[in-house]
Amino acid sequence: MQTILVCDDDKQIVEAINIYLTGEGFEVIKAFDGYEALELLETHEVNLMIVDVMMPGLDGIRTTLKVRETSSIPIIILSAKSEDTDKILGLNIGADDYITKPFNPLELVARVKSQLRRYTQLGNLNQQSNSQVYKCGGLLINDENKEVTVDGEPIKLTPIEYNILLLLVKNAGKVFSIDQIYEKIWNEDAIGADNTVAVHIRHIREKIEINPKDPRYLKVVWGVGYKIEKQ
Amino acid sequence: MNQNTKTSLLKRLVGFSHFIFACIAFTGIGFMYLNSNYGRGISWVKEEVFEQSPDFNKKVQGDITSIFDYIQYQEIFETNGEVDYNKVVLETSSGPDANVSYTLNDIILYAKSLGYYLDEADHYALKGSPENLTEEDKEQLYVLYRCYQSEEELTGPDQSFASLPDLTYEILRRFSSYYSIYSRLMSDFTNFYFRVAFYSNNDAIYEIHTNASEMSIESMMELGKYVYYAGDSTDLVVRTNFDSTFPSIPAMMAKNNPYNSNQNYIVIGLDTSYKANDDYAQAFQDYSSSRRSFINGIYLLAVGLTGCFLTLCFLLFASGHQSLGDKTVSLYPFDKIRTDFMLLLMAFVTWICIRFAAPFAAKLTHLVVSENYWVRANRIMAFSFLYFCGLLTFFSLLRRYKAETLWKNSFLYELTEALSESTFKFRLTVSFVVYVSGNVFLITLAAFLILQNEEQVLRSAPFIATMAAWIVGNLLVFYYLYCNSEQTDRLHEAIDRIASGETSYKVDTTKFSSLEAGLAEGLNRISDGLETALAEQVKGERLKADLITNVSHDIKTPLTSIINYVDLIKREHIEDPKIQKYLEVLDQKSQRLKTLTEDLVEASKASSGNMNLEITDIDIVELVQQTNGEFEEKYALRRLELVNTLPNEVIIIEADGRRLWRVLENLYNNAFKYALENTRVYVGVEDRGSEVVFSIKNVSASALNISPDELTERFVRGDVSRTTEGSGLGLSIAKDLTRLQGGTFTLTIDGDLFKAEVMFPIKN
Numbered sequence: 001m002q003t004i005l006v007c008d009d010d011k012q013i014v015e016a017i018n019i020y021l022t023g024e025g026f027e028v029i030k031a032f033d034g035y036e037a038l039e040l041l042e043t044h045e046v047n048l049m050i051v052d053v054m055m056p057g058l059d060g061i062r063t064t065l066k067v068r069e070t071s072s073i074p075i076i077i078l079s080a081k082s083e084d085t086d087k088i089l090g091l092n093i094g095a096d097d098y099i100t101k102p103f104n105p106l107e108l109v110a111r112v113k114s115q116l117r118r119y120t121q122l123g124n125l126n127q128q129s130n131s132q133v134y135k136c137g138g139l140l141i142n143d144e145n146k147e148v149t150v151d152g153e154p155i156k157l158t159p160i161e162y163n164i165l166l167l168l169v170k171n172a173g174k175v176f177s178i179d180q181i182y183e184k185i186w187n188e189d190a191i192g193a194d195n196t197v198a199v200h201i202r203h204i205r206e207k208i209e210i211n212p213k214d215p216r217y218l219k220v221v222w223g224v225g226y227k228i229e230k231q
Numbered sequence: 232m233n234q235n236t237k238t239s240l241l242k243r244l245v246g247f248s249h250f251i252f253a254c255i256a257f258t259g260i261g262f263m264y265l266n267s268n269y270g271r272g273i274s275w276v277k278e279e280v281f282e283q284s285p286d287f288n289k290k291v292q293g294d295i296t297s298i299f300d301y302i303q304y305q306e307i308f309e310t311n312g313e314v315d316y317n318k319v320v321l322e323t324s325s326g327p328d329a330n331v332s333y334t335l336n337d338i339i340l341y342a343k344s345l346g347y348y349l350d351e352a353d354h355y356a357l358k359g360s361p362e363n364l365t366e367e368d369k370e371q372l373y374v375l376y377r378c379y380q381s382e383e384e385l386t387g388p389d390q391s392f393a394s395l396p397d398l399t400y401e402i403l404r405r406f407s408s409y410y411s412i413y414s415r416l417m418s419d420f421t422n423f424y425f426r427v428a429f430y431s432n433n434d435a436i437y438e439i440h441t442n443a444s445e446m447s448i449e450s451m452m453e454l455g456k457y458v459y460y461a462g463d464s465t466d467l468v469v470r471t472n473f474d475s476t477f478p479s480i481p482a483m484m485a486k487n488n489p490y491n492s493n494q495n496y497i498v499i500g501l502d503t504s505y506k507a508n509d510d511y512a513q514a515f516q517d518y519s520s521s522r523r524s525f526i527n528g529i530y531l532l533a534v535g536l537t538g539c540f541l542t543l544c545f546l547l548f549a550s551g552h553q554s555l556g557d558k559t560v561s562l563y564p565f566d567k568i569r570t571d572f573m574l575l576l577m578a579f580v581t582w583i584c585i586r587f588a589a590p591f592a593a594k595l596t597h598l599v600v601s602e603n604y605w606v607r608a609n610r611i612m613a614f615s616f617l618y619f620c621g622l623l624t625f626f627s628l629l630r631r632y633k634a635e636t637l638w639k640n641s642f643l644y645e646l647t648e649a650l651s652e653s654t655f656k657f658r659l660t661v662s663f664v665v666y667v668s669g670n671v672f673l674i675t676l677a678a679f680l681i682l683q684n685e686e687q688v689l690r691s692a693p694f695i696a697t698m699a700a701w702i703v704g705n706l707l708v709f710y711y712l713y714c715n716s717e718q719t720d721r722l723h724e725a726i727d728r729i730a731s732g733e734t735s736y737k738v739d740t741t742k743f744s745s746l747e748a749g750l751a752e753g754l755n756r757i758s759d760g761l762e763t764a765l766a767e768q769v770k771g772e773r774l775k776a777d778l779i780t781n782v783s784h785d786i787k788t789p790l791t792s793i794i795n796y797v798d799l800i801k802r803e804h805i806e807d808p809k810i811q812k813y814l815e816v817l818d819q820k821s822q823r824l825k826t827l828t829e830d831l832v833e834a835s836k837a838s839s840g841n842m843n844l845e846i847t848d849i850d851i852v853e854l855v856q857q858t859n860g861e862f863e864e865k866y867a868l869r870r871l872e873l874v875n876t877l878p879n880e881v882i883i884i885e886a887d888g889r890r891l892w893r894v895l896e897n898l899y900n901n902a903f904k905y906a907l908e909n910t911r912v913y914v915g916v917e918d919r920g921s922e923v924v925f926s927i928k929n930v931s932a933s934a935l936n937i938s939p940d941e942l943t944e945r946f947v948r949g950d951v952s953r954t955t956e957g958s959g960l961g962l963s964i965a966k967d968l969t970r971l972q973g974g975t976f977t978l979t980i981d982g983d984l985f986k987a988e989v990m991f992p993i994k995n
Contacts, residue, residue: 201860
């Protein structure tokens with residue numbers, strides 16, 4: 001049984017998250033401001049923390065900073081602030097994920113699970129050092145047995161989707177245009193407008209990303225191409 | 232053969248024909264005036280005949296005078312109507328009892344020995360001159376008698392002495408004149424008939440001089456032109472049908488009248504049919520031919536001028552253009568030389584032509600023009616050279632005018648530009664240098680002129696001191712103006728900077744004095760005011776954006792609870808269809824509220840421009856392909872077919888990729904939401920040279936009875952009922968974002984056809 005600390009000054013939201021998470025079999029501890037959360041962290045064994053930013057007393061950002069002084073548990077920020085700058089700030093001070101309100105409950109649960117898997121399996125992954133295995137954050141490709149896992153969860157891809165993903169992961173950080181991808185994967189010259197590659201990319205995103213519109217791994221560089229974020 | 236070479240050939244042909252026509256015109260002028268008709272207009276051709284011409288009248292007058300000369304010479308040289316060579320014409324005395332008489336024969340023989348002769352071809356004019364006169368010849372003789380001068384006519388005693396050659400010359404000159412008149416009027420066949428008759432009171436004694444003794448007065452007066460004058464009181468005037476009345480006739484008649492009587496008359500008749508080949512017939516022929524050439528000249532001139540005019544009109548129209556009707560202007564290398572330099576060059580060339588080439592060419596005309604008119608021929612030739620040089624210059628100027636380089640391609644223009652672009656300080660310095668040098672020159676000159684008689688004054692102390700004081704005074708003025716100009720320049724710079732948007736620019740007021748200090752302070756106040764206004768505007772925009780952001784945060788928190796609890800209720804699997812229906816409404820509306828709050832923040836930022844753009848190079852074709860990939864399957868849900876027309880090339884524009892994707896996403900979403908099911912959505916990218924246009928077209932499901940402008944207003948949607956999802960901000964955000972990135976966003980509605988266009992300039 002994994003314990004999750006939920007911290008938000010809005011009691012109804014905490015209650016709702018509590019319902020979703022207990023439904024998925026997690027144990028939930030509730031806190032309603034930053035100080036309370038820090039106290040609970042000291043007295044309980046907590047596996048993951050969900051924290052709101054705008055709270056009376058100690059806000060989410062400072063709470064996260066305090067927690068990071070002593071602990072490395074996954075922290076997910078849940079905030080109504082949806083600006084890019086807010087997200088960048090949150091992730092930079094030590095949060096592992098950032099979810100904006102109003103959130104999709106399913107997405108929240110998926111992200112919680114993903115963070116927990118990564119956290120618990122981190123030790124195992126490090127031991128694997130095979131030249132046939134490519135890793136990028138929680139995304140893992142084992143080229144020997146053509147297996148793809150995201151945070152330990154196996155993903156089913158078609159051969160073309162697999163080849164595209166492998167190409168991008170092998171060259172993580174490099175941007176490939178649609179024509180380049182087409183030429184590499186199909187081994188043919190790209191002739192004119194075809195949506196095939198873009199559609200495949202979308203399919204891959206739908207499979208490996210929790211929220212395909214806000215991808216963590218396969219990023220769209222609009223007007224230039226696609227890339228896997230180097231992590 | 233293409234259009235250009237055709238036109239070029241045609242232009243050359245027309246240019247050549249202009250040259251030919253001009254030559255014809257000049258030839259015409261030559262025909263008209265390279266003869267004795269110079270200075271007479273066309274009216275002369277129309278109105279005058281030979282008998283009215285001044286030459287003719289002069290000739291008649293001359294002949295009338297000749298008649299009376301002849302009458303006088305008859306007395307000197309004739310005896311009984313015949314030339315008497317034995318007649319004594321001169322008596323001299325070289326001393327007492329040394330009187331010598333000379334007959335006409337003696338004189339002629341002596342003249343021959345001196346070298347005189349009568350030229351028969353030239354009306355028996357006296358030619359030749361005495362050479363190697365001996366001392367004897369030069370001896371002064373006392374003249375006792377000479378045939379051509381009576382004693383009374385001698386005015387002084389000194390005239391009584393003369394040398395023999397002089398006397399011979401005088402006599403022979405008269406003899407030649409007599410012979411000339413005689414040969415013309417008397418012996419040869421002539422058209423000029425005359426009779427002069429003097430009667431004494433005694434009818435038996437009379438004198439008649441005539442070359443037509445058989446003709447009656449009446450028949451002579453019927454010959455065409457006549458003069459009749461009688462000495463008696465019946466006629467006071469000269470009766471004539473000549474243009475002139477020959478007023479000298481009565482006096483000459485009186486002078487030659489040998490009798491003290493008024494019974495005399497003169498009648499002259501001219502046969503205007505010119506049967507005889509005499510002077511008159513010759514003159515008439517010359518007159519007729521010069522008249523013919525004058526008329527021919529007029530025709531040539533008319534043809535030449537017309538041709539010149541027509542070809543000139545064509546060339547005016549066509550010059551400088553590659554082909555007819557072409558708007559562009561092409562210049563010859565000659566037209567690219569600086570205008571003023573070209574003018575000087577052409578002036579020089581023209582001078583060379585007139586100075587050297589024209590006289591050379593004029594030599595050719597001398598072959599056909601008589602010597603009397605060479606000056607005029609030279610003038611016409613010089614003018615023709617002037618014309619052709621002027622023509623070349625004019626067309627070059629015309630082409631320059633057409634190409635609008637007439638003024639701009641000149642040194643003068645550059646000079647004025649250089650002066651006007653430089654600072655006030657510079658202009659002032661230049662004007663001052665000119666002013667001072669002018670003044671110094673004038674004052675020195677004046678002083679010199681006044682004191683030129685006392686040159687040492689120029690070197691005197693007072694003068695030098697005055698000049699020095701004057702120069703120092705001028706320099707002080709200059710220094711003051713210079714300081715002022717520096718201040719003006721500083722003010723200029725400040726105004727330029729503020730005007731170009733650097734509103735925080737301040738002038739250092741300590742560097743200004745008097746009037747300029749006030750100006751500088753004023754400028755600083757303006758800059759302060761602008762700065763404050765700008766800051767307040769920015770602050771206001773930011774406050775507004777912040778307000779909307781904060782409000783949206785405050786809305787989002789309760790909204791989260793609503794959405795979550797609605798979801799939780801749904802999970803309770805309540806069977807009651809009523810409650811399920813209510814839940815559906817709650818779910819829909821809460822989701823809509825969610826998009827609304829999100830879009831509201833973006834719309835406020837996009838419209839206020841309060842966002843940071845990351846402008847990079849973007850391939851718009853790639854972006855559209857990516858967007859197609861995102862939407863293809865979504866469109867399939869509503870059975871919309873996505874039709875692409877994308878160029879197979881890379882078109883780079885400068886934009887913020889994520890924001891441009893938002894624009895396209897909103898447009899695709901718009902089509903997705905409002906397009907009629909089972910229709911096609913057309914997307915395309917069109918390369919228009921300097922810009923690229925992305926367009927999306929779809930058929931609207933509901934009637935679009937609103938204007939495109941209204942559609943991009945916030946919260947306006949194609950369906951008035953607002954049942955479908957969407958905030959009504961999509962198009963507004965797309966438009967604002969496009970504008971922020973430097974693009975153009977246009978919507979067109981044609982019936983049910985909805986068309987959106989996003990235009991961006993292409994990066995080279």
